[in-house]
Amino acid sequence: MPFETPALTALGRQVLEQEAAAVVAAAERLDDRFARAVRLLADASGRVIVSGVGKSGLIARKLAATLTSTGTPASYVHPVDSLHGDLGLVRPSDAAIVLSKSGESEELFGLVGALQRTGVPLVAITGAMGSTLARVATVALDGGVADEACPHGLAPTTSTTVALALGDALAIALLEVKGFRREDFAALHPGGSLGRRLLLRVRDVMVRPVHLLGPAATMREAVVSLARDRGLALVVDDGRLAGVLTTGDLTRLAERDSDFLDCPVASVMTRAPRTAAADELAAAAVGTMERHGVIALPVVDGGGAVVGAVHLHDLMRAGAV
Numbered sequence: 001m002p003f004e005t006p007a008l009t010a011l012g013r014q015v016l017e018q019e020a021a022a023v024v025a026a027a028e029r030l031d032d033r034f035a036r037a038v039r040l041l042a043d044a045s046g047r048v049i050v051s052g053v054g055k056s057g058l059i060a061r062k063l064a065a066t067l068t069s070t071g072t073p074a075s076y077v078h079p080v081d082s083l084h085g086d087l088g089l090v091r092p093s094d095a096a097i098v099l100s101k102s103g104e105s106e107e108l109f110g111l112v113g114a115l116q117r118t119g120v121p122l123v124a125i126t127g128a129m130g131s132t133l134a135r136v137a138t139v140a141l142d143g144g145v146a147d148e149a150c151p152h153g154l155a156p157t158t159s160t161t162v163a164l165a166l167g168d169a170l171a172i173a174l175l176e177v178k179g180f181r182r183e184d185f186a187a188l189h190p191g192g193s194l195g196r197r198l199l200l201r202v203r204d205v206m207v208r209p210v211h212l213l214g215p216a217a218t219m220r221e222a223v224v225s226l227a228r229d230r231g232l233a234l235v236v237d238d239g240r241l242a243g244v245l246t247t248g249d250l251t252r253l254a255e256r257d258s259d260f261l262d263c264p265v266a267s268v269m270t271r272a273p274r275t276a277a278a279d280e281l282a283a284a285a286v287g288t289m290e291r292h293g294v295i296a297l298p299v300v301d302g303g304g305a306v307v308g309a310v311h312l313h314d315l316m317r318a319g320a321v
Contacts, residue, residue: 015149019161022145026162029142030169037123037139038173041072046093048074049120053107055156056099056163063097063167070175079111090118097123097170101143101159103131112136125166127159141166202285203278205318206299208308212236213265219253220261222268226250232296232309235269240304243269246296275300276310282320285310 003011041048048067052060060076067074075089096115100108103126112133115122124137127144134140143166149157211225213235222245225233233245249268253260276285276297285297289312299308 015157018149019158022158022162023165026143026166033139033141034169037141038170038177040121040123040139041095041170041174042177044093044095046091048072049077049090049094049096050074051077051079051096051108051111052099053079053105055160056101059160059163059167060099062164063171066168066171067174070171071178072171072174077111079107090115090120092119094120095123096120097125098133099125099163100133101127101156103128103133108133125163200282200318200320201278202276202280202282202299202310205282205314205320206278206308206310207314210234210306210309212306215242215266217265218261219250219263219265219268222265223250223261229309230296230311233265234298234306234309235265236306241275241298241300241306243271244273244298245269273298278307282315282318286312286315286320
């Protein structure tokens with residue numbers, strides 16, 4: 001091995017810094033053409049056809065997958081296969097994104113010509129803004145780089161990173177324009193843990209019914225509630241949540257008052273406690289618990305009435321964490 005560990009680490013850092021700088025430079029060059037490209041893609045009532053050759057083709061496949069998973073139906077089409085039957089899926093209602101570093105790959109132009117004949121608007125991501133592809137595109141985005149990270153300038157590295165980043169920028173801008181929500185993303189990913197976290201609501205996990213105490217109740221009654229409802233006692237007044245008691249409150253009271261069982265709960269409870277809503281995302285309830293150091297929350301409706309309780313352990317078992 002000709003390189004020692006420090007030299008290899010420095011080389012890796014150099015590549016990352018070079019590619020990061022190229023992405024920053026592409027961001028600085030971004031102009032109104034990007035907004036035009038987003039509107040063009042958003043206005044297409046069909047799907048987005050994405051294509052490229054070689055390494056650009058691999059980036060195109062990833063972009064098609066990202067678009068599809070964020071609410072913009074997309075299909076990768078190989079430019080050569082498109083001339084042997086795959087053009088059958090292209091419709092005038094579609095839009096297209098074609099990626100090419102040089103903008104002069106001959107394999108692309110059969111597909112590009114077919115897209116033009118069909119009336120499909122074309123967004124080009126290319127490293128050569130004076131290229132044939134850039135000139136024939138409806139909108140061309142500048143993915144040019146000064147140098148590849150490859151020391152011989154041969155392997156597409158920095159250029160594919162920039163193309164990937166520009167594609168992600170298009171996908172995220174489209175997501176925002178279309179009002180694509182977390183819930184929509186979860187619906188497209190129902191089999192994964194992310195989908196479960198995004199779809200799961202507090203109502204799916206909360207415990208109900210729960211034992212409720214009145215403001216005149218004593219700690220003797222609260223002990224029963226704490227045992228029944230796993231360390232959380234809820235106090236209501238006039239039908240609305242007035243406060244909560246925990247086993248920690250009980251322990252601290254017992255340490256300072258031997259006659260604690262006769263104490264009114266109203267003198268011990270935490271008033272205006274943190275709560276959750278039944279329709280709230282379960283992950284949001286977990287966040288509330290983490291920020292405020294609690295392991296359970298009362299669940300209330302819009303009027304403040306208690307409808308249940310949600311516990312951290314139940315949220316963990318359900319996959320909300």
